[in-house]
Amino acid sequence: MQRAIEKRGIPTVSITVALDVTEHIKPPRAVFVPFMMGHHFGVPFHKELQRRIILDALNFLATTERSGEIKMLPWNWAQARQEGKLIEEQFRLKS
Amino acid sequence: MTAESKNVENDKQQLRTGLWATVNERYPGSMITKSDFVALAKSKKPLSESRLTFVSTAGVQPKGSLPFDTVHPIGDYTFRCVPSDSKPSDLEIHQLKYPTSGAERDINVIFPIERLQELQAVGLIGELAPNFFSFIGYNMDAEMLERTLAEDLAEAVEAEGSDVALLAPA
Numbered sequence: 346m347q348r349a350i351e352k353r354g355i356p357t358v359s360i361t362v363a364l365d366v367t368e369h370i371k372p373p374r375a376v377f378v379p380f381m382m383g384h385h386f387g388v389p390f391h392k393e394l395q396r397r398i399i400l401d402a403l404n405f406l407a408t409t410e411r412s413g414e415i416k417m418l419p420w421n422w423a424q425a426r427q428e429g430k431l432i433e434e435q436f437r438l439k440s
Numbered sequence: 441m442t443a444e445s446k447n448v449e450n451d452k453q454q455l456r457t458g459l460w461a462t463v464n465e466r467y468p469g470s471m472i473t474k475s476d477f478v479a480l481a482k483s484k485k486p487l488s489e490s491r492l493t494f495v496s497t498a499g500v501q502p503k504g505s506l507p508f509d510t511v512h513p514i515g516d517y518t519f520r521c522v523p524s525d526s527k528p529s530d531l532e533i534h535q536l537k538y539p540t541s542g543a544e545r546d547i548n549v550i551f552p553i554e555r556l557q558e559l560q561a562v563g564l565i566g567e568l569a570p571n572f573f574s575f576i577g578y579n580m581d582a583e584m585l586e587r588t589l590a591e592d593l594a595e596a597v598e599a600e601g602s603d604v605a606l607l608a609p610a
Contacts (some may be wrong), residue, residue, distance in 0.1 A: 346495065348478045349586070349594035350605050356481045359607035366609075371468035371474040373481075383498070383538035385608045386555070394553045399565070402606060403487055412477035 347372040358406040360385045360398065367415060373408045376402045376416045380425065387420070388429030390436060394420070470580045485566070492556070493569035494524075497577035498543070498610040499535025500551040501525060505538055508534040508576045515579035517589045521572035521596070524568040526553060538610045543554065550610055551564065569600045577580045 347357045350374045358374045361367040362382055367375050378385060378398060387394035398418065405416050464471045481546050483490070501520040509516040512598065528547045533540055542549040553572065559565045573593055579585045597605055 346590045346593060346609075347607050349590040349606075350495070350597050350607075351478050351481050353594055353598045354481045355597060355602055356483050357605040357607060360468065361609060363609075365494065366471075369471065369473045371477055372607075373478055381539060382539055382544075383610055384542045384549050385610070386549050388554045389542050389549055392548075395548050395552050398604070399552060399555055399559065403492075403565075403604070404531055406604065407483060407487065409480065410478050411515075431560075439565050 356406055358402045358409075360402050361415075364415070371413050373412045374406055374414055376405050376418050378418050378420050380420070380422050387425050390432050391425065391429045394425055394428065445594050453484055462586065467559065467580060470582055470584045472586070477536065485603055487565055487604065488563055489566040491567045491601055492551075492560075492565050492606060493597050493600065493602040493603045494551075494556060494572040495597065495605055495607045496551050496572070496574045496607070496610065498538070498550045498574060499533050499576040500531050500574045501534060502530055503532050506577060508577060509537045510534055510578070514581050515585075516576050517579060517584060519573050519575040519589060519593050519596070521571040522551075522553070524572050525551070535578070535610070537576070537578050556606075566603075569597075570603045571596075571600060572600070573597065 347359050351357045359372050361375050361377050361379050362385055364377050380387065386398050401418050415417065462601060500522060501508065502522055505520050529546060533543060548554050556568060560568050573596060
């Protein structure tokens with residue numbers, strides 16, 4: 346999919362949680378987050394984390410030098426979940 | 441141990457080594473393996489002037505559109521357009537093959553439509569393409585996927601004049 350879009354001259358970057366699959370498919374550019382399937386942008390209501398993952402991917406797009414590069418992003422699932430829980434607790438206190 | 445090397449360790453622990461070979465043995469031809477790299481397309485503009493589209497395999501679709509066929513034995517090779525100005529309440533998910541526990545509470549964890557709208561509003565992204573695109577990742581005939589869905593979707597992305605595409609294969 347990503348290769349088909351890139352071949353049409355549109356730069357692409359994907360966010361993956363499955364490194365083995367990505368390595369086999371060889372997309373032009375990808376960033377890896379060590380998160381659970383279906384949670385590529387982190388955890389519910391953690392807006393800052395969701396935003397930063399998007400920006401990490403887009404920054405990587407602008408700096409990639411060779412096709413097939415995969416960047417490991419420095420996020421941590423356990424920490425993301427803890428922060429998500431705190432955010433939800435604060436949210437509940439307010440509402 | 442630095443924070444970075446610790447994360448690399450974590451990443452290694454999460455690799456499902458050998459899984460790929462097992463799946464391909466059970467369902468020959470269902471997995472794509474490429475040995476070549478496609479040439480990198482060059483960004484023509486900075487992000488703040490670019491039109492961005494988002495492509496997802498999460499099975500997210502506007503309420504009222506034809507639901508993805510999540511139980512077809514060889515998969516569903518169609519895609520849905522999701523207007524980029526949609527609200528989360530306009531959308532629903534039809535896909536069984538990944539955990540949607542987070543997405544059901546906040547769709548932005550897999551389809552970050554509100555975050556992209558915010559990044560556009562503050563000018564970090566130039567503009568959003570009129571539509572984002574979504575399909576389901578359960579497609580057992582890899583060759584057909586490349587021949588039909590991948591080309592159809594790439595054509596739709598190109599037709600909307602997108603400068604950059606962000607993808608999230610669920």
